[in-house]
Amino acid sequence: MKMHFCIPVSQQRPDALGGRYLLYSVYLDGFLFCRVRYSQLHRWNEQLKRVFGNCLPPFPPKYYLAMTVSMADERRNQLEQYLQNVTADPNVLKSDVFTDFLKWVQLKTFDIATQTTSLDIFLPAGGRLQVEILTSDTTERVLEVVSHKIGLCRELLGYFSLFLIQFCEEGKLSVVKKLVDFELLYVSLQSCGMDNCKVGLRKWYMDPSLDSLLMDCRVALDLLYTQAIEDIEKEWAKPTETQKRELEALQREENQAKFLKLSREVWHYGYMQLDPCTCDYPEPGCRAVLAVGNNEISCCVTLPNGQTQDIAFQLSRVKCWQVTFLGTLLDTDGPQRTLHQDLELRFQYSEEGHWQWFVMYSKQAFLLSSCLKKMISEKMEKSAAENPEMQIEVPEQSKMKKHHILQNRHKDSHSFLLRKSKIKATENDCVFGNIKEEDL
Incomplete structure (x- = not known):
């Protein structure tokens, strides 16, 4: 599905030769992602076409005469639609030509050099993990580093994600956004402009029944268990008094599997x-x-x-x-x-x-x-798994x-x-x- 890209404004900038150019502010999920010129996006589209051919969405054409206000506004809208549509294809999203350009333009926008840095990843229920990453590492790469360090089975990596989480007063948390695979995690954290914002690891699926697919992995089980405890403590999941007593008993016994099985019956569990x-x-x-x-x-x-x-x-x-x-x-x-x-x-x-x-x-x-x-x-x-005969x-x-x-x-x-x-x-x-x- 399409990414939440938008280009709300563009700004005129002077160039070294005394002319002027337009710089487009590209936002992803409501946060400034990068600033980029039309010519840069045009070259990027030509590179993508060499890999993917004519399956790409149409790119806004060049103008060889002076642009009017309406023409400039139309181009801005067309570029916005292009970014939304090109990211709808998972094959494009996973390509090097796609990610390499976006990595470069994010680093350039925020003037961040590629270097090694330490980053704290916050785990459910107060846990914390420190990892060594590059400032140019994508969210997908950082998630791989985290999973390797905690011993999470690689085949279960897709059930978890990294989020920007704001730590508020009185121990309250606010999930700000899910970090997209291709965005540079360090850059997004530094540029979000929010106080007490950290990177946190949480499960990323909305169907509580999918818990059953992770129960055989000890690390995944621990993550689900600690997140369930945290969600109940923060009253995000709301057990009845009877369920609460049973869950507390299972927690004292450290019976994680039964705790999660009962948790799936709790109102708002996994939400x-x-x-x-x-x-x-x-x-x-x-x-x-x-x-x-x-x-x-x-x-x-x-x-x-x-x-x-x-x-x-x-x-x-x-x-x-x-x-x-x-x-x-x-x-x-x-x-x-x-x-x-x-x-x-x-x-x-x-x-x-x-x-x-x-x-x-x-x-x-x-x-x-x-x-x-x-x-x-x-x-x-x-639906596809339940009806395999419908897959062609x-x-x-x-x-x-x-x-x-x-x-x-x-x-x-x-x-x-x-x-x-x-x-x-x-x-x-x-x-x-x-x-x-x-x-x-």
Whole structure:
């Protein structure tokens, strides 16, 4: 599925010859990912075409005359769509030509040199692991280093991921974002612009029944067990009083397998807990606490009269969703790094036979969207495993084409939109009449 790429603004910059060029600010999951020129993206696309041929999405054409404001804005939108579409192909994502360019442009954007550094990886329930990495290592590479150091079976690596986690007051945690495989972990940590933000290891699947696939690996079992304890202590998972007593007894016995088996019956076990946010249901302006998992969005809504109401939105009844940026970009050339101040996620839902839009205003809208995509992915994999006769084998050279067909069936499942009228452009952002293609 598509990545949450967006290009909200571009800035004019002077070059060494006295001309001017446009620099595009590329955001991933609401955080500044890199700044890049059209010419750099164009060369990158040509390299990708030499590897993948004509299966790539269309790249915005060159302009050989001066660009108008509307032409420049159209190009910015086209580049945004290109980045979203090109990352929908897993074969492209895993290629060296894809990752090498993005590694280079991230390091260049934040002026970080490649060197060895120590990094603390926070484990569930207060554990911590120190690893030696390169500042140019991708998240995928760092996860491999972590798994090797703790002895996690390599075949189970895909069930875990690294996250940016903010450590708040009174021991509270806030999961900021799931780190994407190809982004440079050290760079993302340094550039996120958030206080007390650390890298944490957590399981990354939304179906609690998948626990059973990890039980034979001692390290995986330990990770699931300690995360379950942490989630219960922080009241992200909510056992009944009877379940709580039974779990405490199993914890004293250190019976991890039975503890996890009982945990799967606990309300919100294995869910991703989000920070309090605002929603428009059942009334506009209601406060809500969201927990996502097991094919649903679970909401504990506080009504204006102070009463609470539990509402569950089933994934099977969600038609599509989109994330929209509502806020204002300030000082895009300075320390401002994120778009997450004012985000909404709206989804179309079948309520009593009628399609209706529901809106969540949350700084973790991108994380919520990632969880929804993960649940859809798991559901598709489960359906394919249960119905092998529906899978059609294709020759190797046709696999990318088959993947694009599958993606197109779900292309409307999510999207990212900007309310441009609320974006504060930087100085000279909208003056394009004197810029020509050779300057880009």
